[in-house]
Amino acid sequence: MEKFIHTPLNPEEISELRAGDYVYITGIIYTARDAAHQRMFDTMMDGGQLPFDIKNNMIYYLGPTPEREGQVIGSAGPTTSSRMDKYTPLLLDHGLKGMIGKGKRNDQVIEAIKKNKAVYFVAIGGAGALLSKKIKSSEVIAYDDLGTEAIRKLYVEEFPVIVVIDSQGNNLYEIVLQSC
Amino acid sequence: MRIVHTDQIIQNIKEMCIEANYQLSRDVEDCIRNAFDQEDSVLGKQILGQLGENLDIASKDFIPICQDTGMAVVFLKIGQEVQIDGMNLEEAVNEGIRQGYQKGYLRKSIVSDPFIRTNTKDNTPGVIHYEIVSGDQLEITVSPKGFGSENMSRIYMLKPSDGKEGVINAVLETVKLAGPNACPPIIVGIGIGGSFEKCALLAKKALLRDLNEAHKLDHIRQLEEELLVKINQLRIGPGGFGGRTTALGVNIETYPTHIAGLPVAINICCHVNRHVTRVI
Ligand code: SF4
Numbered sequence: 001m002e003k004f005i006h007t008p009l010n011p012e013e014i015s016e017l018r019a020g021d022y023v024y025i026t027g028i029i030y031t032a033r034d035a036a037h038q039r040m041f042d043t044m045m046d047g048g049q050l051p052f053d054i055k056n057n058m059i060y061y062l063g064p065t066p067e068r069e070g071q072v073i074g075s076a077g078p079t080t081s082s083r084m085d086k087y088t089p090l091l092l093d094h095g096l097k098g099m100i101g102k103g104k105r106n107d108q109v110i111e112a113i114k115k116n117k118a119v120y121f122v123a124i125g126g127a128g129a130l131l132s133k134k135i136k137s138s139e140v141i142a143y144d145d146l147g148t149e150a151i152r153k154l155y156v157e158e159f160p161v162i163v164v165i166d167s168q169g170n171n172l173y174e175i176v177l178q179s180c
Numbered sequence: 181m182r183i184v185h186t187d188q189i190i191q192n193i194k195e196m197c198i199e200a201n202y203q204l205s206r207d208v209e210d211c212i213r214n215a216f217d218q219e220d221s222v223l224g225k226q227i228l229g230q231l232g233e234n235l236d237i238a239s240k241d242f243i244p245i246c247q248d249t250g251m252a253v254v255f256l257k258i259g260q261e262v263q264i265d266g267m268n269l270e271e272a273v274n275e276g277i278r279q280g281y282q283k284g285y286l287r288k289s290i291v292s293d294p295f296i297r298t299n300t301k302d303n304t305p306g307v308i309h310y311e312i313v314s315g316d317q318l319e320i321t322v323s324p325k326g327f328g329s330e331n332m333s334r335i336y337m338l339k340p341s342d343g344k345e346g347v348i349n350a351v352l353e354t355v356k357l358a359g360p361n362a363c364p365p366i367i368v369g370i371g372i373g374g375s376f377e378k379c380a381l382l383a384k385k386a387l388l389r390d391l392n393e394a395h396k397l398d399h400i401r402q403l404e405e406e407l408l409v410k411i412n413q414l415r416i417g418p419g420g421f422g423g424r425t426t427a428l429g430v431n432i433e434t435y436p437t438h439i440a441g442l443p444v445a446i447n448i449c450c451h452v453n454r455h456v457t458r459v460i
Binding site: 020022035062063064065066067068071074075076077079080082102103104122124125126127128129130132133146147148149160162172173176177179 | 231234242249360363
Protein backbone atom coordinates (compact mmCIF):
# COMPACT_ATOMS: atom_id res chain seq x y z
CA MET A 1 0.00 0.00 0.00
CA GLU A 2 1.18 3.55 -0.68
CA LYS A 3 1.25 5.84 2.35
CA PHE A 4 2.41 9.36 3.13
CA ILE A 5 3.82 10.19 6.55
CA HIS A 6 5.37 13.21 8.28
CA THR A 7 8.05 13.61 10.90
CA PRO A 8 8.16 13.80 13.87
CA LEU A 9 6.46 10.45 13.62
CA ASN A 10 3.01 9.87 14.98
CA PRO A 11 3.18 6.64 17.05
CA GLU A 12 -0.30 5.60 16.00
CA GLU A 13 0.46 6.06 12.32
CA ILE A 14 3.68 4.10 12.69
CA SER A 15 1.95 1.16 14.33
CA GLU A 16 -0.39 0.97 11.35
CA LEU A 17 2.41 0.60 8.79
CA ARG A 18 2.91 -2.93 7.48
CA ALA A 19 5.92 -4.67 5.97
CA GLY A 20 5.73 -4.11 2.22
CA ASP A 21 4.07 -0.68 2.38
CA TYR A 22 5.58 1.90 0.04
CA VAL A 23 5.91 5.06 2.10
CA TYR A 24 6.75 8.68 1.22
CA ILE A 25 8.28 10.63 4.10
CA THR A 26 8.15 14.39 4.48
CA GLY A 27 9.84 16.39 7.23
CA ILE A 28 13.07 16.50 9.21
CA ILE A 29 15.23 13.39 9.44
CA TYR A 30 18.75 12.98 10.83
CA THR A 31 21.71 11.17 9.32
CA ALA A 32 24.08 8.98 11.29
CA ARG A 33 26.23 6.02 10.31
CA ASP A 34 28.96 3.94 11.96
CA ALA A 35 31.14 6.52 13.71
CA ALA A 36 28.24 8.79 14.74
CA HIS A 37 26.40 5.79 16.20
CA GLN A 38 29.44 4.82 18.21
CA ARG A 39 29.61 8.33 19.66
CA MET A 40 25.90 8.56 20.41
CA PHE A 41 26.04 5.15 22.04
CA ASP A 42 28.99 6.15 24.22
CA THR A 43 27.22 9.40 25.14
CA MET A 44 24.09 7.53 26.22
CA MET A 45 26.10 5.02 28.21
CA ASP A 46 27.74 7.93 30.04
CA GLY A 47 24.33 9.48 30.66
CA GLY A 48 25.11 12.44 28.41
CA GLN A 49 22.90 14.48 26.12
CA LEU A 50 22.51 13.47 22.47
CA PRO A 51 23.10 16.15 19.82
CA PHE A 52 19.42 16.02 18.79
CA ASP A 53 16.17 14.85 20.30
CA ILE A 54 15.61 11.32 19.05
CA LYS A 55 12.13 10.97 20.49
CA ASN A 56 9.69 10.08 17.72
CA ASN A 57 12.36 10.98 15.22
CA MET A 58 14.06 9.07 12.49
CA ILE A 59 17.68 8.29 11.60
CA TYR A 60 18.84 7.78 8.03
CA TYR A 61 21.99 5.66 7.68
CA LEU A 62 23.73 7.92 5.22
CA GLY A 63 27.16 9.31 4.43
CA PRO A 64 26.69 11.49 1.34
CA THR A 65 29.20 12.60 -1.26
CA PRO A 66 30.18 16.30 -1.06
CA GLU A 67 27.74 18.64 -2.77
CA ARG A 68 28.69 20.80 -5.74
CA GLU A 69 27.93 24.47 -5.69
CA GLY A 70 24.18 24.94 -6.04
CA GLN A 71 23.36 21.42 -4.88
CA VAL A 72 21.71 20.72 -1.52
CA ILE A 73 23.61 17.48 -1.02
CA GLY A 74 25.62 15.02 -3.10
CA SER A 75 24.69 11.42 -3.79
CA ALA A 76 22.60 10.28 -0.82
CA GLY A 77 21.55 6.63 -0.72
CA PRO A 78 21.41 4.29 2.29
CA THR A 79 24.29 2.33 3.76
CA THR A 80 24.05 -1.23 5.14
CA SER A 81 22.07 -1.13 8.39
CA SER A 82 23.45 -4.24 10.08
CA ARG A 83 26.59 -2.37 11.09
CA MET A 84 24.40 -0.21 13.32
CA ASP A 85 22.68 -3.22 14.96
CA LYS A 86 24.92 -3.08 18.00
CA TYR A 87 23.77 0.46 18.86
CA THR A 88 20.17 0.42 17.67
CA PRO A 89 18.26 -1.24 20.57
CA LEU A 90 19.53 1.41 23.01
CA LEU A 91 18.47 4.22 20.67
CA LEU A 92 15.04 2.66 20.26
CA ASP A 93 14.68 2.32 24.02
CA HIS A 94 15.43 6.05 24.25
CA GLY A 95 12.58 6.95 21.91
CA LEU A 96 13.92 6.65 18.35
CA LYS A 97 10.93 5.70 16.21
CA GLY A 98 12.25 4.97 12.75
CA MET A 99 15.33 4.09 10.77
CA ILE A 100 16.10 4.18 7.08
CA GLY A 101 18.85 1.97 5.71
CA LYS A 102 19.29 -1.11 3.59
CA GLY A 103 19.62 -4.81 4.33
CA LYS A 104 18.91 -7.17 7.18
CA ARG A 105 18.70 -6.46 10.93
CA ASN A 106 19.54 -8.87 13.73
CA ASP A 107 17.10 -10.41 16.21
CA GLN A 108 17.86 -7.92 18.97
CA VAL A 109 16.96 -5.03 16.71
CA ILE A 110 13.76 -6.72 15.58
CA GLU A 111 12.81 -7.34 19.21
CA ALA A 112 13.54 -3.72 20.10
CA ILE A 113 11.44 -2.55 17.14
CA LYS A 114 8.51 -4.65 18.40
CA LYS A 115 8.94 -3.58 22.00
CA ASN A 116 9.07 0.12 21.13
CA LYS A 117 6.54 -0.03 18.29
CA ALA A 118 9.04 1.44 15.88
CA VAL A 119 9.65 0.83 12.18
CA TYR A 120 12.54 -0.04 9.89
CA PHE A 121 12.41 1.39 6.40
CA VAL A 122 14.63 0.59 3.47
CA ALA A 123 15.57 3.02 0.71
CA ILE A 124 16.86 1.78 -2.63
CA GLY A 125 20.53 0.89 -2.36
CA GLY A 126 22.63 2.37 -5.12
CA ALA A 127 20.15 5.05 -6.10
CA GLY A 128 21.91 7.93 -4.35
CA ALA A 129 21.54 10.38 -7.22
CA LEU A 130 17.79 9.82 -7.44
CA LEU A 131 17.29 9.99 -3.65
CA SER A 132 19.31 13.21 -3.35
CA LYS A 133 16.57 14.94 -5.33
CA LYS A 134 14.11 14.35 -2.48
CA ILE A 135 16.34 16.17 0.02
CA LYS A 136 15.50 19.85 0.12
CA SER A 137 17.88 21.08 2.80
CA SER A 138 20.89 19.72 4.65
CA GLU A 139 22.88 21.06 7.57
CA VAL A 140 25.62 19.47 9.67
CA ILE A 141 24.53 19.73 13.30
CA ALA A 142 27.08 17.59 15.13
CA TYR A 143 30.34 15.65 14.90
CA ASP A 144 31.64 17.88 12.13
CA ASP A 145 35.07 16.28 12.47
CA LEU A 146 33.67 13.02 11.12
CA GLY A 147 33.37 14.40 7.58
CA THR A 148 30.85 12.36 5.62
CA GLU A 149 29.92 10.59 8.87
CA ALA A 150 28.83 13.79 10.66
CA ILE A 151 25.22 14.12 11.82
CA ARG A 152 23.13 16.07 9.33
CA LYS A 153 19.66 17.46 9.73
CA LEU A 154 17.81 16.95 6.47
CA TYR A 155 14.48 18.20 5.27
CA VAL A 156 13.02 15.67 2.87
CA GLU A 157 9.93 15.78 0.70
CA GLU A 158 8.18 12.56 -0.25
CA PHE A 159 11.31 10.56 0.31
CA PRO A 160 10.51 7.05 -1.00
CA VAL A 161 11.06 4.07 1.30
CA ILE A 162 9.65 0.59 1.84
CA VAL A 163 8.62 -0.81 5.22
CA VAL A 164 10.79 -3.88 5.81
CA ILE A 165 10.22 -4.49 9.52
CA ASP A 166 6.99 -3.18 10.99
CA SER A 167 6.02 -2.60 14.62
CA GLN A 168 4.70 -6.16 14.89
CA GLY A 169 8.01 -7.59 13.76
CA ASN A 170 6.87 -8.69 10.29
CA ASN A 171 9.91 -8.80 8.02
CA LEU A 172 9.46 -8.19 4.30
CA TYR A 173 12.74 -9.90 3.37
CA GLU A 174 11.53 -13.09 5.05
CA ILE A 175 8.07 -12.81 3.56
CA VAL A 176 9.29 -12.58 -0.04
CA LEU A 177 11.59 -15.57 0.35
CA GLN A 178 8.83 -17.68 1.90
CA SER A 179 6.36 -16.85 -0.82
CA CYS A 180 8.37 -18.39 -3.65
CA MET B 181 62.10 1.63 -24.27
CA ARG B 182 59.03 3.81 -24.39
CA ILE B 183 58.88 6.51 -21.77
CA VAL B 184 55.68 7.22 -19.88
CA HIS B 185 55.73 10.13 -17.47
CA THR B 186 53.92 9.86 -14.15
CA ASP B 187 52.14 13.17 -14.87
CA GLN B 188 50.26 11.33 -17.57
CA ILE B 189 49.39 8.52 -15.17
CA ILE B 190 48.13 10.96 -12.53
CA GLN B 191 45.97 12.82 -15.04
CA ASN B 192 44.43 9.62 -16.40
CA ILE B 193 43.73 8.08 -13.01
CA LYS B 194 42.14 11.30 -11.85
CA GLU B 195 39.80 11.33 -14.84
CA MET B 196 39.05 7.62 -14.56
CA CYS B 197 38.03 7.89 -10.88
CA ILE B 198 35.54 10.56 -11.86
CA GLU B 199 34.26 8.84 -15.00
CA ALA B 200 33.70 5.54 -13.19
CA ASN B 201 31.57 7.15 -10.49
CA TYR B 202 29.26 9.08 -12.78
CA GLN B 203 28.71 6.69 -15.66
CA LEU B 204 28.46 2.91 -15.71
CA SER B 205 29.99 0.93 -18.55
CA ARG B 206 27.59 0.19 -21.41
CA ASP B 207 27.26 -3.55 -20.63
CA VAL B 208 26.23 -3.03 -17.00
CA GLU B 209 23.81 -0.24 -17.86
CA ASP B 210 22.21 -2.31 -20.64
CA CYS B 211 21.79 -5.24 -18.26
CA ILE B 212 19.95 -3.06 -15.74
CA ARG B 213 17.64 -1.68 -18.43
CA ASN B 214 16.98 -5.11 -19.96
CA ALA B 215 16.26 -6.58 -16.53
CA PHE B 216 13.52 -3.97 -16.13
CA ASP B 217 11.76 -5.35 -19.21
CA GLN B 218 11.96 -8.89 -17.91
CA GLU B 219 11.22 -8.49 -14.22
CA ASP B 220 7.99 -10.15 -13.08
CA SER B 221 7.73 -8.76 -9.55
CA VAL B 222 5.91 -5.45 -9.25
CA LEU B 223 8.17 -3.99 -6.59
CA GLY B 224 11.24 -5.44 -8.29
CA LYS B 225 10.31 -3.80 -11.56
CA GLN B 226 9.68 -0.50 -9.86
CA ILE B 227 13.14 -0.63 -8.30
CA LEU B 228 14.86 -1.50 -11.58
CA GLY B 229 13.06 1.42 -13.17
CA GLN B 230 14.36 3.69 -10.43
CA LEU B 231 17.88 2.39 -10.90
CA GLY B 232 17.63 3.34 -14.57
CA GLU B 233 16.34 6.76 -13.58
CA ASN B 234 19.18 7.07 -11.09
CA LEU B 235 21.71 6.52 -13.86
CA ASP B 236 20.05 9.23 -15.96
CA ILE B 237 20.13 11.73 -13.09
CA ALA B 238 23.74 10.87 -12.26
CA SER B 239 25.02 11.70 -15.72
CA LYS B 240 22.70 14.64 -16.37
CA ASP B 241 23.07 16.44 -13.03
CA PHE B 242 26.63 15.37 -12.16
CA ILE B 243 25.73 13.45 -9.03
CA PRO B 244 27.68 10.24 -8.30
CA ILE B 245 25.62 7.11 -9.07
CA CYS B 246 26.03 5.96 -5.47
CA GLN B 247 27.20 7.82 -2.37
CA ASP B 248 29.65 5.02 -1.64
CA THR B 249 32.18 6.03 -4.23
CA GLY B 250 34.31 3.19 -3.06
CA MET B 251 37.86 2.25 -2.32
CA ALA B 252 39.84 2.83 -5.51
CA VAL B 253 41.18 -0.47 -6.79
CA VAL B 254 43.74 0.12 -9.54
CA PHE B 255 45.21 -2.46 -11.89
CA LEU B 256 48.38 -1.60 -13.80
CA LYS B 257 49.55 -3.78 -16.66
CA ILE B 258 53.00 -2.50 -17.37
CA GLY B 259 54.69 -3.46 -20.63
CA GLN B 260 58.25 -4.69 -20.19
CA GLU B 261 59.40 -2.06 -22.64
CA VAL B 262 57.91 0.84 -20.72
CA GLN B 263 60.09 3.08 -18.66
CA ILE B 264 58.29 5.17 -16.08
CA ASP B 265 59.74 8.62 -15.52
CA GLY B 266 58.88 11.20 -12.90
CA MET B 267 57.85 10.34 -9.38
CA ASN B 268 57.46 7.02 -7.59
CA LEU B 269 54.74 5.01 -9.37
CA GLU B 270 52.75 4.15 -6.26
CA GLU B 271 52.74 7.78 -5.17
CA ALA B 272 51.63 8.79 -8.65
CA VAL B 273 48.68 6.39 -8.56
CA ASN B 274 47.63 7.71 -5.16
CA GLU B 275 48.03 11.28 -6.36
CA GLY B 276 45.68 10.49 -9.24
CA ILE B 277 43.14 9.04 -6.80
CA ARG B 278 43.54 12.06 -4.50
CA GLN B 279 42.89 14.52 -7.32
CA GLY B 280 40.03 12.47 -8.76
CA TYR B 281 38.17 12.19 -5.47
CA GLN B 282 38.73 15.87 -4.70
CA LYS B 283 37.86 17.31 -8.10
CA GLY B 284 35.06 14.82 -8.70
CA TYR B 285 33.16 15.60 -5.48
CA LEU B 286 33.51 11.95 -4.50
CA ARG B 287 33.22 10.62 -0.97
CA LYS B 288 36.36 10.07 1.08
CA SER B 289 35.80 6.66 2.61
CA ILE B 290 39.26 5.43 3.60
CA VAL B 291 40.56 5.18 7.16
CA SER B 292 44.29 5.04 7.81
CA ASP B 293 44.27 2.11 10.22
CA PRO B 294 41.75 -0.71 10.54
CA PHE B 295 41.50 -0.16 14.31
CA ILE B 296 42.21 3.52 14.88
CA ARG B 297 40.00 4.43 11.90
CA THR B 298 40.98 8.01 11.16
CA ASN B 299 39.69 9.15 7.78
CA THR B 300 42.58 10.00 5.45
CA LYS B 301 40.31 12.68 3.93
CA ASP B 302 41.47 12.15 0.35
CA ASN B 303 40.40 8.54 -0.27
CA THR B 304 43.99 7.34 -0.45
CA PRO B 305 45.61 4.94 -0.45
CA GLY B 306 44.07 2.89 -3.20
CA VAL B 307 44.60 -0.84 -3.58
CA ILE B 308 47.11 -1.25 -6.40
CA HIS B 309 47.83 -4.42 -8.39
CA TYR B 310 50.85 -4.48 -10.69
CA GLU B 311 51.35 -6.90 -13.53
CA ILE B 312 54.32 -6.99 -15.87
CA VAL B 313 53.32 -7.91 -19.43
CA SER B 314 54.96 -7.87 -22.87
CA GLY B 315 54.98 -4.79 -25.04
CA ASP B 316 55.47 -1.06 -24.67
CA GLN B 317 52.10 0.00 -23.36
CA LEU B 318 50.66 0.76 -19.97
CA GLU B 319 47.10 -0.38 -19.32
CA ILE B 320 45.34 1.16 -16.35
CA THR B 321 42.03 0.01 -14.89
CA VAL B 322 40.34 1.94 -12.11
CA SER B 323 37.56 0.18 -10.26
CA PRO B 324 36.03 2.02 -7.29
CA LYS B 325 34.59 -0.72 -5.05
CA GLY B 326 31.70 -0.15 -2.68
CA PHE B 327 31.82 -2.00 0.61
CA GLY B 328 28.16 -2.89 1.03
CA SER B 329 28.84 -5.65 -1.45
CA GLU B 330 32.55 -6.12 -0.70
CA ASN B 331 31.60 -7.06 2.88
CA MET B 332 29.43 -9.89 1.59
CA SER B 333 32.27 -11.54 -0.36
CA ARG B 334 33.74 -14.85 0.79
CA ILE B 335 36.50 -17.30 0.22
CA TYR B 336 36.32 -21.11 0.48
CA MET B 337 39.20 -23.55 0.49
CA LEU B 338 37.32 -26.53 -0.96
CA LYS B 339 38.63 -30.05 -1.45
CA PRO B 340 39.22 -31.39 -4.98
CA SER B 341 36.46 -33.94 -4.36
CA ASP B 342 33.96 -31.12 -3.77
CA GLY B 343 34.22 -30.37 -7.48
CA LYS B 344 31.70 -28.36 -9.42
CA GLU B 345 28.89 -29.11 -6.94
CA GLY B 346 30.99 -27.72 -4.13
CA VAL B 347 31.62 -24.54 -6.08
CA ILE B 348 27.93 -24.11 -6.90
CA ASN B 349 26.96 -24.58 -3.25
CA ALA B 350 29.58 -22.10 -2.11
CA VAL B 351 28.37 -19.47 -4.57
CA LEU B 352 24.69 -19.96 -3.71
CA GLU B 353 25.42 -19.84 0.00
CA THR B 354 27.35 -16.60 -0.43
CA VAL B 355 24.64 -14.97 -2.52
CA LYS B 356 21.95 -16.03 -0.03
CA LEU B 357 23.93 -14.62 2.89
CA ALA B 358 24.48 -11.39 0.98
CA GLY B 359 20.75 -11.14 0.33
CA PRO B 360 19.56 -7.53 0.36
CA ASN B 361 22.76 -6.17 1.92
CA ALA B 362 24.79 -6.12 -1.28
CA CYS B 363 22.28 -3.94 -3.16
CA PRO B 364 20.96 -6.51 -5.61
CA PRO B 365 20.84 -6.96 -8.53
CA ILE B 366 24.43 -8.01 -8.08
CA ILE B 367 27.29 -9.10 -10.28
CA VAL B 368 29.18 -12.13 -9.07
CA GLY B 369 32.91 -12.37 -9.70
CA ILE B 370 34.35 -15.80 -9.01
CA GLY B 371 37.98 -16.88 -8.86
CA ILE B 372 38.68 -20.60 -8.90
CA GLY B 373 42.11 -22.20 -8.49
CA GLY B 374 45.53 -20.78 -7.70
CA SER B 375 46.27 -20.22 -4.02
CA PHE B 376 44.42 -18.43 -1.23
CA GLU B 377 45.29 -14.90 -2.39
CA LYS B 378 45.35 -15.72 -6.11
CA CYS B 379 41.71 -16.81 -6.24
CA ALA B 380 40.65 -13.64 -4.42
CA LEU B 381 42.43 -11.55 -7.02
CA LEU B 382 40.89 -13.60 -9.83
CA ALA B 383 37.45 -12.98 -8.38
CA LYS B 384 38.07 -9.24 -8.38
CA LYS B 385 39.34 -9.39 -11.96
CA ALA B 386 36.31 -11.40 -13.01
CA LEU B 387 34.16 -8.38 -12.07
CA LEU B 388 35.99 -6.31 -14.67
CA ARG B 389 35.07 -8.50 -17.61
CA ASP B 390 32.36 -7.26 -19.98
CA LEU B 391 29.08 -8.94 -19.09
CA ASN B 392 28.41 -9.75 -22.74
CA GLU B 393 31.70 -11.53 -23.12
CA ALA B 394 31.47 -15.25 -22.40
CA HIS B 395 34.39 -17.19 -20.97
CA LYS B 396 36.45 -18.79 -23.72
CA LEU B 397 36.52 -22.24 -22.11
CA ASP B 398 33.28 -24.14 -22.71
CA HIS B 399 33.01 -25.81 -19.32
CA ILE B 400 33.57 -22.50 -17.52
CA ARG B 401 31.07 -20.68 -19.72
CA GLN B 402 28.52 -23.38 -18.96
CA LEU B 403 29.18 -23.04 -15.25
CA GLU B 404 28.67 -19.27 -15.49
CA GLU B 405 25.34 -19.83 -17.21
CA GLU B 406 24.23 -22.49 -14.76
CA LEU B 407 25.13 -20.31 -11.79
CA LEU B 408 23.28 -17.32 -13.18
CA VAL B 409 20.11 -19.38 -13.56
CA LYS B 410 20.45 -20.89 -10.08
CA ILE B 411 21.14 -17.53 -8.45
CA ASN B 412 18.12 -15.97 -10.09
CA GLN B 413 15.98 -18.88 -8.93
CA LEU B 414 16.70 -17.76 -5.37
CA ARG B 415 14.30 -14.89 -6.08
CA ILE B 416 16.04 -12.43 -3.81
CA GLY B 417 15.25 -9.87 -6.50
CA PRO B 418 16.01 -6.16 -6.91
CA GLY B 419 16.62 -4.58 -3.51
CA GLY B 420 15.95 -7.98 -1.91
CA PHE B 421 12.20 -7.47 -2.37
CA GLY B 422 11.69 -10.56 -4.51
CA GLY B 423 11.84 -11.09 -8.25
CA ARG B 424 13.77 -12.82 -10.95
CA THR B 425 16.66 -10.34 -11.17
CA THR B 426 19.01 -11.23 -8.34
CA ALA B 427 22.18 -11.21 -10.46
CA LEU B 428 22.91 -9.43 -13.72
CA GLY B 429 25.89 -11.60 -14.49
CA VAL B 430 28.30 -14.25 -13.25
CA ASN B 431 31.92 -14.05 -14.39
CA ILE B 432 34.48 -16.71 -13.55
CA GLU B 433 38.26 -16.63 -13.89
CA THR B 434 40.37 -19.72 -13.27
CA TYR B 435 44.02 -20.60 -12.71
CA PRO B 436 45.97 -23.84 -12.26
CA THR B 437 46.00 -25.02 -8.68
CA HIS B 438 47.58 -27.57 -6.31
CA ILE B 439 46.77 -31.31 -6.36
CA ALA B 440 45.31 -30.96 -2.88
CA GLY B 441 43.12 -27.90 -3.33
CA LEU B 442 40.16 -26.17 -4.91
CA PRO B 443 40.20 -22.55 -3.72
CA VAL B 444 37.11 -20.51 -4.59
CA ALA B 445 36.67 -16.81 -3.96
CA ILE B 446 33.38 -15.05 -4.53
CA ASN B 447 33.56 -11.29 -4.87
CA ILE B 448 30.12 -9.77 -4.78
CA CYS B 449 29.53 -6.48 -6.54
CA CYS B 450 26.36 -4.43 -6.52
CA HIS B 451 24.72 -3.21 -9.71
CA VAL B 452 27.00 -0.16 -9.41
CA ASN B 453 29.87 -2.19 -10.86
CA ARG B 454 32.30 0.55 -11.80
CA HIS B 455 35.39 0.11 -13.89
CA VAL B 456 37.20 2.14 -16.51
CA THR B 457 40.20 1.00 -18.54
CA ARG B 458 42.61 3.08 -20.59
CA VAL B 459 45.78 2.25 -22.44
CA ILE B 460 48.57 4.81 -22.56
S1 SF4 C 1 26.84 -1.87 -2.28
FE1 SF4 C 1 27.11 -0.70 -4.18
S2 SF4 C 1 25.14 0.23 -4.63
FE2 SF4 C 1 25.11 -0.46 -2.51
S3 SF4 C 1 25.70 1.35 -1.35
FE3 SF4 C 1 27.58 0.17 -1.71
S4 SF4 C 1 28.44 0.98 -3.63
FE4 SF4 C 1 26.33 1.69 -3.47
